[in-house]
Amino acid sequence: MTGQRGCGVRSGWLRAVAGGVAGMTAAAASAQQQSVVDSPHNLSAAGPGTIRAAGEDQVCIFCHAPHNATPVRPLWNRVMPVEAYSIYTSRALDALPGQPTGTSKMCLSCHDGTIAIGSVVSRDAPILMRGGVTTMPDGHGLIGTDLRDDHPISFRYDGSLVARDVKLRSPTSLPQELKLDPNSELQCTTCHDAHNNARGSFLVMRNAASEMCLSCHNMGTTTITAHTDCSACHQPHSAPSGPYLLKRxxxxxxCNHCHDGTLPTAADIASELRKFVSHDTGSAVDPAGAPAEHSTCTDCHDAHTMSRGAGVSPAVHPNFGRVAGVGLSGSAVTAATSEFEVCFKCHADSSTIQPDVPRKIVQNNTRLEFSTSAVSFHPVAGPGRNPEVPSLKPGWTTASTMYCSSCHQSDTARATGGGGPNGTHGSSIRTLLAARYETFDRTSESAAAYALCYACHDRASILDDASFPSHQKHIVDERTPCSACHDAHGIASFQGNPVNNSNLINFATNIVFPNSAGRLEFRDTGRFRGECFLSCHGREHSPERYEK
Ligand code: HEC
Ligand code: HEC
Ligand code: HEC
Ligand code: HEC
Ligand code: HEC
Ligand code: HEC
Ligand code: HEC
Ligand code: HEC
Ligand code: HEC
Ligand code: HEC
Ligand code: HEC
Known part of the structure; x- marks a missing residue:
């Protein structure tokens, strides 16, 4: 199509452009054109911005020409950039953006920084700019040719995209200001109008309370007011994260831009992450490799849907929001309903973390350890198996359930009597424990040494031998840690059995050894009765029996 025929098709705007370009100076601008004149897109010598011509007084000429223009509508007066852009991508992206098309290429003919701003088709030599400016200088106007950090453009936003991404609103119900191009593609001009800077940034509509973002995105709702404005975490251009367009x-x-102690109302998580163990790999967004190798805030919290506060076990925490997980059966769930489902994403079938204590029965899939069909287990996924646990402190019964975070918790959390934020973020105690739990042989018993267990199990009851008549002898006299005999998690159904592995018995093989007959075994022979075949602290048990 030639420029002339283009004019014929749309004579209305032809007159405006042609009239404008032919005789326009700033003074002659009509009311509609006035907004270009007052905006940073008035690149004539009289323009208001820092980037403007040395002497040229026409306003429209930088973008439009009356004749001899390119065949691109509307009488485009610029050479279009070549298709050499890096395109936005992310793991979650459903759209299929390609090289920029349509009006986006018009914008990029200045904003990608490859073509001189004053270079127009209707002139042999580029229009001279003040200060020797040629292409778009560094600064907020430079979008560049790397669009991986910019809001995706030049893709079809239609019913089939919405069907793939439930967090998008239907393009048929967009506010009238937001226009897709004739091919239903989202372009720069969907959000921007090059002629109207009334709202700043040439936006087509207000975006003060993220109205514009929310017109297309339906991210769910959060009750945390500091999280309601998209721009608290996102920026549409030159985003430092690339994928997901995050501000850092x-x-x-x-997240820690606010959650680092500088905002008094936002819990200081950054300090937690500086502790001895921390639950954060600080990885780039959208990392390669299995989820189990990484962890960051959004693996446990969804900024878009969270509300304040902790839950009551077994329900998921309100401050997790809608996060994905893995269910007890091992299949993926899109919205976890329990905390452990979130942890199972990384610490179950795909776990990469090796057990801290070497044990007779080795298992690093916590889903199998905590399954309600496990031989014995701490009651995370459902009430435990043991009907008689005399040591339980008030508030705990054999019908109780708990969180992983009941044990894996900040050692200074409010939840455990400290003043700091709750959560599985960091701890000064190994394996991210809420309180001390010594696993070295010859540990002198004290309330502090096994504070983790004594938070729920009464120390006096344990040391008074309320269940195992030799607790005191082993723990205090022989200075044997709980972990020599007990597994803190559980024993998977296919690895143990109720005779050998009731009461969370799973010996630590660096402390307890096979006896001279080669046996390393516990046998449950009834209520508070049992026998052991092993060798420990140089003593043979072949077997050693106990009875209450
Ligand atoms: C910085 C570049 C730029 C400048 C300067 C500029 N325009 Fe435009 N103009 C555009 C772009 C880009 C489009 C295509 C927008 C679209 O199709 O959504 C356009 C489209 C138009 C149209 C067609 C509108 C339509 O709905 O199709 C008219 C009329 C117009 N411009 C007039 C003017 C006049 C008059 C001036 C000078 C006062 C001017 N423009 C200055 C970039 C510019
Ligand atoms: C002829 C070159 C040219 C074209 C074509 C052009 N721009 Fe610009 N644009 C500029 C310059 C120059 C600035 C000022 C940059 C600065 O001050 O650093 C600017 C500034 C902007 C700004 C920032 C406004 C502000 O409030 O600071 C936005 C947004 C913008 N342009 C969007 C667009 C879009 C969208 C298009 C296409 C529809 C487009 N531009 C086409 C040259 C152009
Ligand atoms: C989905 C909406 C959307 C799309 C698409 C979009 N922008 Fe923007 N753009 C914005 C918003 C919102 C701002 C204002 C950001 C702010 O004020 O923090 C902005 C700001 C800008 C700025 C000013 C610099 C800055 O970073 O604030 C430029 C220049 C710009 N856009 C150019 C473009 C160009 C060129 C395209 C196409 C390649 C484009 N925009 C596509 C929403 C969009
Ligand atoms: C005109 C509609 C529209 C507007 C306005 C809009 N977006 Fe988008 N945005 C989309 C569409 C469509 C996608 C592609 C989504 C997909 O394919 O998953 C997208 C993609 C994104 C992505 C990348 C998603 C991913 O999966 O990688 C982010 C982040 C984003 N938008 C944030 C914003 C923010 C912040 C604003 C406001 C400044 C905004 N958007 C305004 C329509 C819009
Ligand atoms: C408190 C910070 C925060 C706020 C506020 C926020 N986001 Fe996000 N958003 C994120 C983070 C972090 C990610 C990356 C998620 C990940 O790591 O998987 C993200 C991802 C996204 C994605 C891509 C993933 C997806 O689920 O489709 C879109 C789209 C998005 N945000 C849009 C928005 C919009 C629109 C708003 C405003 C209504 C908004 N966000 C507000 C932090 C935030
Ligand atoms: C702009 C600052 C800001 C950013 C960025 C921010 N937050 Fe927040 N966040 C806050 C404030 C302030 C509160 C407390 C608000 C309240 O209590 O109503 C809060 C509350 C929370 C809570 C709920 C705490 C509770 O009481 O249960 C969680 C969880 C949270 N943020 C996580 C995140 C995550 C994850 C990110 C990053 C994706 C993030 N925040 C980014 C400011 C921020
Ligand atoms: C997205 C993956 C992911 C999720 C979800 C996750 N973790 Fe982790 N976890 C890791 C990674 C990776 C490490 C290794 C430490 C690090 O961050 O560098 C780790 C470390 C740990 C450690 C410390 C292990 C050691 O030997 O020091 C504990 C305990 C832990 N996680 C418990 C949990 C709990 C409880 C949950 C659920 C509330 C959970 N994790 C959710 C990936 C995850
Ligand atoms: C009753 C307390 C308790 C509960 C509940 C608990 N853990 Fe642990 N966890 C521990 C202790 C103690 C260790 C240190 C190893 C040891 O002493 O056996 C540990 C170690 C770990 C480790 C490091 C690897 C290893 O096995 O040593 C990971 C990962 C872990 N736990 C994840 C979880 C997950 C995920 C949950 C919930 C599904 C959970 N834990 C529930 C006490 C607990
Ligand atoms: C392994 C899962 C996991 C990861 C990763 C994680 N959190 Fe948490 N977070 C939790 C748990 C569990 C809680 C405690 C829930 C409760 O009791 O309130 C929590 C609580 C919080 C709270 C409320 C603290 C309070 O008591 O006021 C904030 C704020 C928070 N997290 C922010 C973050 C930020 C920011 C990041 C990333 C730096 C992050 N979280 C990473 C699991 C996680
Ligand atoms: C958050 C509370 C809590 C903590 C911390 C805790 N327990 Fe328990 N424990 C329980 C509850 C509740 C039961 C009852 C489960 C049942 O009835 O089977 C239990 C049961 C047990 C049992 C009997 C299990 C069975 O199947 O026979 C043993 C042994 C045990 N705990 C040891 C420990 C040790 C060792 C620690 C320290 C690592 C510890 N517990 C930490 C709450 C806790
Ligand atoms: C030498 C091995 C051994 C050591 C060390 C040991 N236990 Fe036990 N524990 C047992 C045996 C055996 C039973 C089962 C008694 C029965 O019911 O027959 C038991 C039962 C329990 C029970 C369930 C019944 C009850 O009393 O409520 C708890 C809880 C418990 N131990 C906690 C601990 C704690 C905490 C420590 C460390 C401070 C510890 N144990 C150290 C062997 C040991």
């Missing part, structure tokens, strides 16, 4: 390079930095 990583998710952690984006």
């Amino acid at each position: 390079a990583t998710v952690t930095q984006t």
